[in-house]
Amino acid sequence: EAGVTQSPTHLIKTRGQQATLRCSPISGHTSVYWYQQALGLGLQFLLWYDEGEERNRGNFPPRFSGRQFPNYSSELNVNALELEDSALYLCASSRRPGQTRAGSYEQYFGPGTRLTVT
Amino acid sequence: GESVGLHLPTLSVQEGDNSIINCAYSNSASDYFIWYKQESGKGPQFIIDIRSNMDKRQGQRVTVLLNKTVKHLSLQIAATQPGDSAVYFCAENNNAGGTSYGKLTFGQGTILTVHP
Numbered sequence: 001e002a003g004v005t006q007s008p009t010h011l012i013k014t015r016g017q018q019a020t021l022r023c024s025p026i027s028g029h030t031s032v033y034w035y036q037q038a039l040g041l042g043l044q045f046l047l048w049y050d051e052g053e054e055r056n057r058g059n060f061p062p063r064f065s066g067r068q069f070p071n072y073s074s075e076l077n078v079n080a081l082e083l084e085d086s087a088l089y090l091c092a093s094s095r096r097p098g099q100t101r102a103g104s105y106e107q108y109f110g111p112g113t114r115l116t117v118t
Numbered sequence: 119g120e121s122v123g124l125h126l127p128t129l130s131v132q133e134g135d136n137s138i139i140n141c142a143y144s145n146s147a148s149d150y151f152i153w154y155k156q157e158s159g160k161g162p163q164f165i166i167d168i169r170s171n172m173d174k175r176q177g178q179r180v181t182v183l184l185n186k187t188v189k190h191l192s193l194q195i196a197a198t199q200p201g202d203s204a205v206y207f208c209a210e211n212n213n214a215g216g217t218s219y220g221k222l223t224f225g226q227g228t229i230l231t232v233h234p
Contacts, residue, residue, distance in 0.1 A: 004161075031220065042207060043162070045221040056220045090161050097220055102169065103213040104150035107222060109161035 002027065004093050004110035012116045013081050021076040021113045025093030031055075032074040033094070033107055034066060038087040046089075049074055050096050081117045088112045130231045137198045139228045141191040141208035145218075148210040152222065153182060153193045157204045165193070165206075195230075203232045 005024045013019050025032050034046040045058040049068035063079040078085055092107035131137050143151075149170040154162035168175045168182045175182050181194040191208050209222040
């Protein structure tokens with residue numbers, strides 16, 4: 001079974017530009033999550049999409065946005081890039097979690113996209 | 119705010135020894151926990167998970183212990199091998215928690231180094 005895939009592997013942009021990152025989930029998973037991992041830091045939750053809709057959002061400015069397509073793949077868009085946006089962007093997928101205490105499922109991660117803003 | 123943290127940022131062990139990686143969490147409502155392993159240049163790899171209705175769960179060479187009384191999570195790796203060298207993250211979730219729905223909150227990570 002293929003895992004979560006992400007593209008591109010590396011992306012170099014300059015300040016003020018826009019970046020688009022892509023993710024394909026594991027077959028059968030409808031939920032896609034985006035996380036940011038800045039150098040030396042842990043993973044910070046960005047966005048969660050399920051069935052084409054944004055379900056939850058982390059503490060990031062609106063210039064971080066995305067969407068999910070009918071085939072459950074997803075894009076993360078970062079507008080007006082800033083130097084501090086340089087990080088590894090990780091996508092994960094899972095079955096849709098239930099909104100209950102027993103509703104969590106493991107999230108499987110892709111290899112990430114390394115975004116460098118100069 | 120609520121967070122998940124790690125007591126020890128680095129751990130060095132000899133090959134064949136057992137390793138114990140610890141994690142403290144502050145959200146008493148957290149009911150699901152995961153351990154991930156992240157090797158250099160790769161995404162986090164799922165190791166093992168545990169729900170709050172359990173206090174121990176075993177996998178292949180790994181055991182996760184959950185102590186809800188003191189809000190502590192640990193990962194035990196038996197007969198540690200050089201290939202186990204990586205950064206280990208704990209993460210927590212509470213899907214009944216409104217704004218926490220769907221998101222994992224990660225600790226800062228522990229670097230495990232296994233010496234041959």
